[in-house]
Amino acid sequence: MTEVFMSRQPLVNRQRRIIATRLTLHLESGGMPDAVNALSALASVWPQGEKPVFVSCGRTPCDASLLDWSAPENATIELPAAALLDQNGPDLIAALQTWQPTVCLHFDPQATQALSAGVACRFIGFDAQHFALAQLKLLAARTRTYGMGIAFNVENTADFRACVDAGMTAAAGWFFTAPSSTPAKALNPGQANIVRVLNLVRHNADIREIEAALKQDVAISYKLLRYINSAGFGLSCEIQSFRHAVSMLGYDKLNRWLSLLLATASKDPMAPALLYTALLRARLMELLANGLVEPSEYDNLFITGAFSLLETLLGIGMEQALETMRLPEPICDALLGNGGRYKPFLDLALASEGDDGQNIATQAGMLGLTASQFNRAQLQALSFADAMEF
Known part of the structure; x- marks a missing residue:
């Protein structure tokens, strides 16, 4: 069985508080069965609070077998729009409609078609590295009826402020951990x-x-x-x-x-x-x-x-x-x-x-x-x- 390591990112809201965590599964040569096994093994330690935990399979294509995982109530499954439209899309859509997990749909050129596929999305994810801020503001307004906007891969505090000003509910990234000013000479x-x-x-x-x-x-x-x-x-x-x-x-x-x-x-x-x-x-x-x-x-x-x-x-x-x-x-x-x-x-x-x-x-x-x-x-x-x- 392939070992699956996970990394994480925080989701930070307008008030500068962490309101959710994003887990990324590094499947390397593995697939959905390995993802399911890794997630299922965490059932006894899964966070029980109300904060959402987003789950991403990274660059590995998703299919309906991911839904073999009994997702906790606070889990949100990230899905690329393309996954709903490829040859395995009908099976994935049917599984999503049956089990109705919380979904974050990644916005891409196929997202408009995917949003009409009949899958309920609570969140819409936007890669901040792929969209200009003017585009993000327009897209956030256009997709608001489908789900709350989340900006992923935000790299600095200036971009964070711009993303939330554009209408994003939260931004994911470690932008806040880098010192933002010239070091002081002494403690206050x-x-x-x-x-x-x-x-x-x-x-x-x-x-x-x-x-x-x-x-x-x-x-x-x-x-x-x-x-x-x-x-x-x-x-x-x-x-x-x-x-x-x-x-x-x-x-x-x-x-x-x-x-x-x-x-x-x-x-x-x-x-x-x-x-x-x-x-x-x-x-x-x-x-x-x-x-x-x-x-x-x-x-x-x-x-x-x-x-x-x-x-x-x-x-x-x-x-x-x-x-x-x-x-x-x-x-x-x-x-x-x-x-x-x-x-x-x-x-x-x-x-x-x-x-x-x-x-x-x-x-x-x-x-x-x-x-x-x-x-x-x-x-x-x-x-x-x-x-x-x-």
């Missing part, structure tokens, strides 16, 4: 105070000293308790104070959640999407390392993922950001590109956001991970990020 006061608290916790300072630092910014205490009490953390009782959190969790576990607070102090307009991505990377790295490193290092891998977007979130260079924090050497080495034992996990987490299935397979193979293990970790990390409150 809110960020600096969070770093101070983080350093105190990492070095097991007296609780009274940490509480005094927290009192300088009441918002930090509020956000920290909100994270800890979120559904993603899974505690059986509500944490009422920092002192209570220390007694329940210990300093090591608190350190990972304080690391996320740096993201909340970001002034970047894409901060909600960046925070979500940082959290997903953090949890993914921790899951990928399960059984491959000592359990005592899981928190460090989580922090490595969470800090992988510091340059964009804080608006300063990575070296400058790390200078203010006394982090373990393996974390710094990975974030600065200097190798080390955490770097392969970060490389695989980053590869999962690309469109090169062979690169993902290579990176996973270096860690001895199968496609099934990797895909399951991605969906578990996705569910974790969805469960957090932002």
